[in-house]
Amino acid sequence: MAGLETRGLCKGWDFPLLDQLDLSVEEGEFFVVVGPSGAGKTTLLRLIAGLESADAGRIFIGAREVTRIPPYHRRAAMTFESYALYPHLSVFENIASPLRARGERDPSVRRRVTAIAELLQIERLLERKPDEVSGGQKQRAALGRTLAADPEVFLLDEPLSHLDARIRHDLRRQFHTLEALRKTATLYVTHDYTEALSLGDRIAVIGGGGFLQVGSARDIYENPVSVEVARHLGQLEINVHDAELVAQGGQLQARVAGAGDLSFPVAEQHARQLTAASTSAKREVSLAVRPQHIALAGPDAGGVPGVAESFQAFGATGALTVTVGGATFRVLTSPDLDFREGMPVRLAFDTAHFLYFARDGGRNLARGESGDG
Amino acid sequence: MTRAPSRPPPAGRWPLIRALLLAFLAVWLLLTLFPIYWQFITAFKSTGETNLTVPTFWPREWHPENFAAIFFERSNLNALIDSFLIATGNTLASLFLGSLAGYAFARFPRQAGGENLAFWILSNRMFPPVAVLIPLFLLFDSLPWGTDSRLSLIILYLIFNMPLATWLMMVFFRDAPRELEEAAYLDGYTPARAFIKVTLPLVLPGMISVAMLCWIFAWNEYLFANLFVGTEVRTFTIVIPTFSHGSQTLWNLQMAFSLIAMLPPVVMFIALRRYMVRGLSLGVVKG
Secondary structure, three states: OOOEEEEEEEEEEEOOEEEEEEEEEOOEEEEEEEEOOOEEEHHHHHHHHOOOOOOOEEEEEEEEEOOOOOHHOOOEEOOOOOOOOOOOOOOHHHHHHHHHHOOOHHHHHHHHHHHHHOOOHHHHHHHOOHHHHHHHHHHHHHHHHHHOOOEEEEEEOOOOOOOHHHHHHHHHHHHHHHHHHHOOOEEEEEEEHHHHHOOOOEEEEEOOOEEEEEEEHHHHHHHOOOOHHHHHHOOOOOOEEEEEEEEEEEEEEEEEOOOOOOOOEEHHHHHHHHHOOOOOEEEEEEEEEEEHHEEEEEOOOOEEEEEEEEEEEEEEEEEEEEOOOOOOEEEOOOOOOOOOOOOOEEEEEEEHHHEEOOOOOOOOOOOOOOOOO | OOOOOOOHHHHOOOHHHHHHHHHHHHHHHHHEEEEEEEHHHHHOOOOHHHOOOOOOOOOOOOHHHHHHHHHHOOHHHHHHHHHHHHHHHHHHHHHHHHOOOOOHHHHOOOOOOOHHHHHHHOOOOOHHHHHHHHHHHHHHHHHOOOOOOHHHHHHHHHHHHHHHHHHHHHHHHOOOOOOHHHHHHHHOOOOHHHHHHHHHHHHHHHHHHHHHHHHHHHEEEEEHHHOOOOOOOOHHHHHHHHEEOOEEEOOOHHHHHHHHHHHHHHHHHHHHHHHHOOOOOOOOOOO
């Protein structure tokens, strides 16, 4: 039985935002929706919570249809991106709020709030007001209030977006271990792909009014259905260049447009799918290479010669921009390198990880077997 | 060490401006306080002393019995009670109606008639009240309780106080984040319970200041009270002028009575001062 389901959900204002959205989250599943801001992530949560009414479609929580049920009877708990803690109440009373709404007795409220506060390590802050605690602590208090509600579905709206890196890492780890979240259907929305990939049992990439792709982290990362999905995920934006597929001596080659005679042999598994998809030997595609699938080659290891354009170090990684012919590639490197503009470099491309998309529409032309088409 | 101070005080830099500022404040203070001082000393003077051609700036003899004379007349006390009941009744009604309307304008601007309706309500305060004095008198005269009743003034003052309460409460409700109410819905509170649990505490300081503004207006109102009531019901504002008779004015009694009438608002203001200055922090929701 699905913990949460939507069928044909539509919502729009002056423009359509969500169009015929079908979603199904199993009980105990941690489902992450990732997408750029304005894609309708928060709207989706608000529709499920009952804070907005759908233009069309149906929403089920558990076995119950809740499309017309007001939010206070839906048994959905939500954390707001803004935390939405009650400023005039202590952290204790904030967490206790759902219990008080149900009319629970004082001793049981106290027991439950204390247990939740210990779990979230905020037991020493219970008497403080929300404006007397830090951002991360506010976030935990808001999460505590959600946990106290003991709902049938958790709706988490960018709960980590306002936090600094260390607390974010800490809380992300906590999301993995919170038993309540592991027993109930959880819908988590974020614009941060790292968060999505690390948290989600399943991930949906949202865009253009619906889900572009739903699948495991690995599937979405390695087998994106479209260039849009590929662009959204990954550290440093993926390199995308127009290319031409040419058969040369029984070997399919991808010749990059506007980069002289730069061409790559198409890996065998891709070649099979690309030729199966079309009978013509020559074809216009978009060739995409993730920055981490390009390595720096040693001076005598061959590789493609290029010229360094710029280099940025980001602590744990570095980002090198290289021009090969007329085409620019972003390369993920280690941060402790020293490149100056105009320095010659040699690049080794991992062609097995190349992605081939249709020039119009951006559909992935060579999706691996693990994809569902 | 003869190092010049890095930050000279403004007085050192602009002595003339500072002196002018102080002079201005002194004059202003004098203008503000003099009437109160005059009221105070006159209230203690004898009737003869108030009528001297050359006024005295300090009573030659203190006559605290002026105050006793006010309360000796039972009707004076009744006037204070009537004023109190009218002001309080009107304040409660203004707050209740103004909060409902303000909430609707803040939360449902389209359904509630939009900016135009809200502005129309406010515009009721823009015409000179005297312009509608006679129509209103005729209107109230045809009502079952007539013009000469507490209820007529309680309702009449809504014309002035309810737009004020509506607009101020609308602003306070707009400042109270809607998301907090939504969070309360998800906690399981119905809209009415969410309002009481979350929104009301946030707007309470504002509500108290609105209440004081309404109360003080209704307490001090003279023009309408003078025309509407006078036999069954008398407010203190129409009793005070009755100390003037054709040939002489009992300035000392007038001042004593007005001093007494000043006390309730002053006491209330001091008691509720902290609510008026305390802005409950609404910055908990990050923008």
